[in-house]
Amino acid sequence: MADTSRGSYWDLIKNGIIAENTIFKLALSLCPSIAVTNNLRNGVLMGVAVLFVQTMVNITIALMRNFIHPKIRLPIFMLVISGWVTVTDMSMAAFAPDAYKQMGLYIQLIVAFASILARAEMFASKNKVTPSLFDGIGMGLGFLFALTVISFFRELLGKGSLWGFPIVNTKPLLMMILPAGGFFAVGILMAFFNWIDLRFFKKSAPASH
C-alpha cells in the first residue's frame, strides 16, 4: 500500500495512474466506462465526473473517518458516494445537456463503482485528508487516462473524427463505435498494457479474474 509520508504525494498520484490503474490493472468499474467511450467528448466528461466524485468522496470520508462506527461504515460510504454522484449528475444535466442526454444513466451508475467504494474503505477511512485527496486525484486521473485512451481509439477508428472534428474523411472501422467495438477496444488495450508490463517491467501477473 502506498505510504503517506510528506514527499510521496506524487507517488500516490502515479500509483493511481499506472500501478493500480482502475480499468487496465484492477479491472474494476468497467460497466459504464465502455458504454460512454464511443466518442472522445463523452469519454473525457465521464472521466472528469469520476475524478470529481472520487476526490470529493475521499475527502469527505477522510474528514469523517473518526466518527464512523465500523459496523455501519459500508452504508455510510454508499450514502456519501450517492450524494456526490447526485451532485455530479445534476451539474452535468445543467452544464452539458447534450452529453447528459446520451450518458445520463451511466453517470448515475457511478454510484455502483466498486473502485470508489474500495478506495474509501482501503484508504480514505484510514488516512488523513491531504493524502486521501491526492489518492483520489490519482485514481481519478488514472480512470480519466484510461477512458481517454479508449475513446480516442474508438472515435478515431470508428468515425474518423476526434471530439467531433473530422480528421480523416472515411469511416475506417465503423464497428468500433458499436458496443462490440467497445469490448474489442478494451480487450486489446488491456492486452497491450499487459504486454508492456511483461516486456519492460517483467511483472508476471496480468490483469485477470
Added chain:
Amino acid sequence: MSNEFIKLFELFIAASLINNFVFTRFLGLCIFFGVSKKMETAVGMSVTFTAVMMISASLSWVIFTYIMVPLDITFLKIIVFIGVVAGFVQASDTIMRKVSPSLYYKLGIYLALISTNCIILAVPLINAGEHYSFIQSLAFGFGSGVGFAIALIIMASIREKLELADIPAPFRGLPMAFVVTGLIALAFTGFSGLITL
C-alpha cells in the same frame, strides 16, 4: 387488453435481446466476467439475479410511485434505490439462511455479489425515467434477468472451452474474455431494430 400484452412482450424482448444489458448496455460486466467461468456458477447466478431483479424492481417502483413522486423528492432516487437494493439483499440473505439453508448454501454467495452492481441499479432507474407501469416494470426486470442469464450461459460455455486453448501471454485471462464478449456482442447487434419501441 391484447395491446397491453403485446407491449409487455415487446418490453421483455427489448430487455433480453435487443438491448441486452451485457452486450448492448455494458452493464453487470464485473459479475459477468467473474461468474462466467463455469457453467454451474453461471446458472446459479442467473437464477438468483432474476429473482432479486424482479423483486427489487417492484419494490423500487412502489416506493418511487407512491412515496417519492407525491413528495416530489424524485431527485433522491439514486440514493433511495441503492438503499432499497442493499436493504433487500441483506434481508433476503438473512431470510434465506433461516428458511432454506440448502438453497442458501447453493446460491447465497451470489447475493453478496449482486448487491451493488450496475444492472440492479439500472433497471429501477430506467423504470423511473421511462415512467413504466407496475406490470411493465416487472416485465422489464424479468427480461433483463433472462437477458443476463442468456449472456452468462453463452459466455460460460465458451470460456470452459477456452481454458484449454493456447492463448498468447498478454491476452490471457480478462483481455481474451473481452474479445470473446465483443464477438458475441457483434452477433447480438443482429437483433437491433427487431422491434421498434
